Amino acid sequence: MRTVDRNAPATTTEDDALSRRSRILAAAADIFAQQGFDGTSLGTVANAANVKKSLVQYHFKSKENLWQESIHWVWKQRDHALPKYLLKLPSADSNDNSQMVRDLCRQILTFTFDQPQWVKLMFQEASKPGPRLDWMVDTFFKKDFSDGKAMIEVAQQQGLLPHVNAMDLLHILSGALIYLVNVAPISERVLGEKPNSTQYIDRHINTLMHLLQNAR
Amino acid sequence: MRTVDRNAPATTTEDDALSRRSRILAAAADIFAQQGFDGTSLGTVANAANVKKSLVQYHFKSKENLWQESIHWVWKQRDHALPKYLLKLPSADSNDNSQMVRDLCRQILTFTFDQPQWVKLMFQEASKPGPRLDWMVDTFFKKDFSDGKAMIEVAQQQGLLPHVNAMDLLHILSGALIYLVNVAPISERVLGEKPNSTQYIDRHINTLMHLLQNAR
DNA sequence: CATAAAAAAATACGATCGTATAGTCTGTTG
DNA sequence: CAACAGACTATACGATCGTATTTTTTTATG
Numbered sequence: 001m002r003t004v005d006r007n008a009p010a011t012t013t014e015d016d017a018l019s020r021r022s023r024i025l026a027a028a029a030d031i032f033a034q035q036g037f038d039g040t041s042l043g044t045v046a047n048a049a050n051v052k053k054s055l056v057q058y059h060f061k062s063k064e065n066l067w068q069e070s071i072h073w074v075w076k077q078r079d080h081a082l083p084k085y086l087l088k089l090p091s092a093d094s095n096d097n098s099q100m101v102r103d104l105c106r107q108i109l110t111f112t113f114d115q116p117q118w119v120k121l122m123f124q125e126a127s128k129p130g131p132r133l134d135w136m137v138d139t140f141f142k143k144d145f146s147d148g149k150a151m152i153e154v155a156q157q158q159g160l161l162p163h164v165n166a167m168d169l170l171h172i173l174s175g176a177l178i179y180l181v182n183v184a185p186i187s188e189r190v191l192g193e194k195p196n197s198t199q200y201i202d203r204h205i206n207t208l209m210h211l212l213q214n215a216r
Numbered sequence: 217m218r219t220v221d222r223n224a225p226a227t228t229t230e231d232d233a234l235s236r237r238s239r240i241l242a243a244a245a246d247i248f249a250q251q252g253f254d255g256t257s258l259g260t261v262a263n264a265a266n267v268k269k270s271l272v273q274y275h276f277k278s279k280e281n282l283w284q285e286s287i288h289w290v291w292k293q294r295d296h297a298l299p300k301y302l303l304k305l306p307s308a309d310s311n312d313n314s315q316m317v318r319d320l321c322r323q324i325l326t327f328t329f330d331q332p333q334w335v336k337l338m339f340q341e342a343s344k345p346g347p348r349l350d351w352m353v354d355t356f357f358k359k360d361f362s363d364g365k366a367m368i369e370v371a372q373q374q375g376l377l378p379h380v381n382a383m384d385l386l387h388i389l390s391g392a393l394i395y396l397v398n399v400a401p402i403s404e405r406v407l408g409e410k411p412n413s414t415q416y417i418d419r420h421i422n423t424l425m426h427l428l429q430n431a432r
Numbered sequence: 433c434a435t436a437a438a439a440a441a442a443t444a445c446g447a448t449c450g451t452a453t454a455g456t457c458t459g460t461t462g
Numbered sequence: 463c464a465a466c467a468g469a470c471t472a473t474a475c476g477a478t479c480g481t482a483t484t485t486t487t488t489t490a491t492g
Contacts (some may be wrong), residue, residue, distance in 0.1 A: 020469090033345045038255035041449060054471055063450065120343045122402075127336045128250045129401045137405045145259045161398045162430075167407070168423040174227065175395025185345045186338075189353045190361045191383070207384040211427055214378075236439090257479060268486065270441055439488065448479080454472070462464090 021059050023049040029070040033117035074117045101160050112181045113196040237275050239265040242315040245323045249333035291334045319377050329412040
């Protein structure tokens with residue numbers, strides 16, 4: 001009987017077990033981030049990954065476990081895309097560090113507009129505290145918070161940020177950046193302007209930097 | 217047979233149709249805000265409102281309709297609690313208007329910490345654009361945006377806020393305030409500090425005002 | 433009191449979903 | 463070739479949920 005015929009589109013890309021597994025992970029991360037835990041069905045994930053529903057359950061034992069592994073995958077992507085500035089502000093090379101905060105903000109914004117899963121997953125669970133939020137706090141957020149605070153403090157010591165409470169400043173900065181991503185679908189519909197465009201991001205960051213640099 | 221016996225706790229509060237209906241609305245708003253649309257079941261809402269599941273369907277025809285009416289109810293609460301400053305910055309009475317922005321921010325923060333439903337419902341739909349988000353945009357957000365922008369501009373004309381792009385400033389302010397509420401369950405677990413305490417809110421607002429007032 | 437409308441409750445049904453289980457296919461190893 | 467393990471599939475079951483329908487109870491009105 002048929003020797004080849006496996007799938008319709010004649011997968012030119014390799015379709016081994018490993019690629020299937022990560023395809024499921026990527027699809028699950030997307031759908032979990034968009035539809036939430038309850039709004040996501042394993043069948044939908046399987047379809048999006050172009051695999052059978054049973055295979056999802058074979059590679060990941062339960063929906064809960066798939067969710068956890070998806071988030072690990074998302075955070076790995078994020079940490080791989082945003083490591084450059086983290087805690088590595090040059091101590092006193094003193095060429096032009098003034099642009100560093102601006103560059104970091106822009107990089108965070110553009111990446112998050114492109115891969116908003118981590119933010120969506122974060123606030124989904126924050127809005128309904130439970131075991132899943134506790135797990136995320138222990139696994140990711142404690143480290144994220146301390147890294148962020150350390151970055152703020154380094155920047156402050158270099159005179160790049162006003163000397164106010166570091167944790168407050170972290171929240172204000174995070175808020176100003178992340179809110180922009182979260183509210184983007186609304187802004188787009190209200191203002192009729194694409195908030196993830198380069199101009200929009202640059203203008204917003206300019207305004208933000210203006211507020212920060214004129215304050216002491 | 218029993219003349220009275222209706223319910224266990226001998227409801228001292230009147231339990232007529234109107235109070236039942238609004239009890240369902242309040243419960244639905246809470247649960248929708250916490251668990252999302254998909255994560256909310258009509259049975260759970262009924263239990264929380266202490267009514268039978270069938271009664272939920274009697275008063276509100278469908279889950280979709282219950283969701284809409286819940287949100288109308290939430291927005292009505294919000295507009296009833298936060299009308300004082302909206303668009304009503306005194307034109308030139310000029311006693312001490314400098315505290316007005318600070319007071320407004322504090323009022324928004326304390327109310328939203330107390331009744332975070334509107335924010336949660338807002339971002340739930342923003343994270344998965346669809347017909348429900350479109351409905352919210354047309355019904356609420358267009359007005360919210362224009363009101364907010366108008367407020368910023370009035371404050372700017374009085375010299376209470378730096379003269380930067382009004383919409384950007386609105387987003388930065390909204391972000392700094394709303395993010396604080398959204399991230400509160402995480403902050404509470406990471407920092408071991410209640411973010412909705414008066415001191416925490418005041419300190420945060422002080423920092424924010426410091427950034428705003430030293431900038432021009 | 434009679435009667436009709438409104439309010440509330442009980443029941444049932446079809447669909448979806450997570451998961452458990454058994455079966456199939458393929459490649460490898462001894 | 464035999465045996466086995468890993469990858470994959472098919473199927474079924476129990477539970478939950480939204481909704482439709484029917485029935486009972488309460489309230490209002492003449």
